[in-house]
Amino acid sequence: xxxxxxxxIPESGINLLKKHHMVTVSKKDRVLSKQEIIDQAADxxxxxxxxxxxxxxxxISSLPNLKMIANYAVGYNNIDVSYATKKxxxxxxxxxxxxxxxxxxxxxLIFAVARRIVEADSFSREGKYEGWGPxxxxxxxxxxxxxxxxxxxxxxxxxxxxxxxxxxxxxxxDNQKNERLESELDAQKxxxxxxxxxxxxxxxxxxLTDKTRHLIGKEELDSMKKTTIIVNTSRGPxxxxxxxxxxxxxxxxxxxxLDVYEHEPKIPKEFKLLDNIVILPHVGSATKDTxxxxxxxxxxxxxxxxxxxxxxxxxxxxxxx
Ligand code: DGY
Numbered sequence: 001x002x003x004x005x006x007x008x009i010p011e012s013g014i015n016l017l018k019k020h021h022m023v024t025v026s027k028k029d030r031v032l033s034k035q036e037i038i039d040q041a042a043d044x045x046x047x048x049x050x051x052x053x054x055x056x057x058x059x060i061s062s063l064p065n066l067k068m069i070a071n072y073a074v075g076y077n078n079i080d081v082s083y084a085t086k087k088x089x090x091x092x093x094x095x096x097x098x099x100x101x102x103x104x105x106x107x108x109l110i111f112a113v114a115r116r117i118v119e120a121d122s123f124s125r126e127g128k129y130e131g132w133g134p135x136x137x138x139x140x141x142x143x144x145x146x147x148x149x150x151x152x153x154x155x156x157x158x159x160x161x162x163x164x165x166x167x168x169x170x171x172x173x174d175n176q177k178n179e180r181l182e183s184e185l186d187a188q189k190x191x192x193x194x195x196x197x198x199x200x201x202x203x204x205x206x207x208l209t210d211k212t213r214h215l216i217g218k219e220e221l222d223s224m225k226k227t228t229i230i231v232n233t234s235r236g237p238x239x240x241x242x243x244x245x246x247x248x249x250x251x252x253x254x255x256x257x258l259d260v261y262e263h264e265p266k267i268p269k270e271f272k273l274l275d276n277i278v279i280l281p282h283v284g285s286a287t288k289d290t291x292x293x294x295x296x297x298x299x300x301x302x303x304x305x306x307x308x309x310x311x312x313x314x315x316x317x318x319x320x321x
Contacts, residue, residue, distance in 0.1 A: 001045035001067075001306050006032050006053050009072055010288075013048075013295030020303050021046065038062040046302050048072060052264075055079040060087060068305030070298045073285075074098055074155075075235060076315055077208040085316040092301035092311040095154060097293035098285035102233055103158035105284045106203050109231040109257025112278040114201075115139040119275050140200070140227055140254055142166050148199030150192070150215070151234065152178040156205030160185060171195045196223045201231070208235035216240065221247040228253045233284045236261040245270045248277055259284050 003017055005025040017023045026032060026040060031052045037059055041047055045065050049055055051073035057080050060066060069084055069091045076093045084091050112118055116139045123129060123137065143166045149156045152174040160170050160181055170187035172178060173195050181187035192215075196202070202224070206212045216230070217240040224230070230253060232239055241262040247253050255276040261267055264282065271279050285291065301311035310320045 002043060002065075003046040003048060003302060003306075004037075004041040004044040005048040006037060006041075007050055009048075009050075009298070010292040010295040012292045013297070013299035016296060016299040017048075017302060021306065034059050041066075046070065046306050048298055048302055049078070051075055051078050053078055055084075057083045060084055060089065068092075068302055068311070070302040070305065070311070072294055072298045074102075075207055077235060081316050085319055088319050090305045090311055090319045091315050092298070092305065092313045093315050094294040094297045094301075095313055097297055098290050099154045099158045101287050101290040102155050102284040103162055105259060105280075106155075106159045106205075106231050106233045106257075107162055109233070109259065109278055109280070110142065110201055110203070110229060113229045113231070113255040113257045113276075114142055116275075118278050140229060142168075142201065144168065145200035146171060146198055148172070148195040148202040149174075149181075149187075150195065150202065150204050151206035152176075152181060152187075153205060155233070156203070157181060159203055159205065160187065171199060192220070193223065196220050197225075200225065200227060201229045204230070204232045204234045204238055206234055206238060208237055213237050214240045216244070218243040218246070221252060224253050226252065226254065229255050229257070231257040231259075233259045236264050241268055241271075245274075248274050251276070 001021050003021045003023045007026050008029055034054055041063055043065055046068045047066060048070045055078060060083055066089055069089060071079060071093050074093050074095045079091055081091050116137050120137050146169040147163050149160050149172040152172040157180060170185045171190050172181060172187050173192050177189055215238050221243055244256060248256060257278045259280045260282055267279055271277050301313050304311040310317060
């Protein structure tokens with residue numbers, strides 16, 4: 001069968017797919033428009049796409065032979081899953097393989113913001129360092145502070161577990177009780193309002209849905225401590241960027257670390273002018289091993305789906321009745 005991959009991904013999965021199917025990879029190393037996807041994937045049976053591709057009703061209904069959509073990401077808000085389900089097309093994602101990698105990046109952002117690493121690096125490079133200073137680049141401590149996890153799923157749990165060496169007090173918000181966090185870290189399940197008020201560090205790990213869009217806005221930022229650090233490695237629209245810009249400008253919180261943006265890839269110019277924010281280009285899962293494992297996982301999902309079997313990481317299993 002024919003499979004189209006919307007952008008070059010690590011070879012591991014492409015090579016595996018090539019053993020089973022005729023594979024075409026987009027020659028353009030950039031995000032394709034919807035029309036480009038429709039044109040290039042017109043007669044394919046399988047579409048291996050990225051979180052940057054919009055796979056909505058228009059795209060799905062324009063690909064008459066489509067039998068399987070394998071997303072190269074754990075998040076799948078870029079795909080109209082309910083329409084795919086209606087058309088009986090399985091959709092898969094790449095969970096687990098990127099859990100620790102993304103959790104590590106959340107910690108990298110926390111350290112970068114708390115200890116003003118990026119600012120300090122620029123300061124040193126610019127030749128401004130003239131000797132140790134008692135008031136130079138003072139940051140915030142992490143050890144023994146309160147860590148608030150919003151969304152204690154796979155990545156949120158891994159992120160919290162990595163706090164073990166820092167003797168932190170853990171709060172979390174989730175629809176479900178997280179037995180592991182409660183038994184291993186003595187974590188407390190609470191409500192959003194309580195978490196925002198008490199946490200020194202807040203890490204976002206929710207999927208993007210209608211309920212989580214702008215979960216963090218002006219009111220939520222206003223309820224945080226002046227010393228709070230917020231990091232987002234989930235999806236940009238979970239934070240109202242205008243509200244965050246105001247909170248950072250007014251120094252209502254200590255700082256923010258973002259890997260994702262409301263209108264990605266657009267990063268507001270205000271963020272670029274502020275010192276109390278660290279901004280990364282959506283590199284949560286960007287290690288060689290993880291990206292290669294994601295490639296294999298997407299390929300395995302595709303092979304199963306095209307074989308009319310339930311893909312190991314199917315997000316709409318109802319397709320199989
Ligand atoms: C995902 O897989 O959803 C991540 O955002 C990739 O970094």
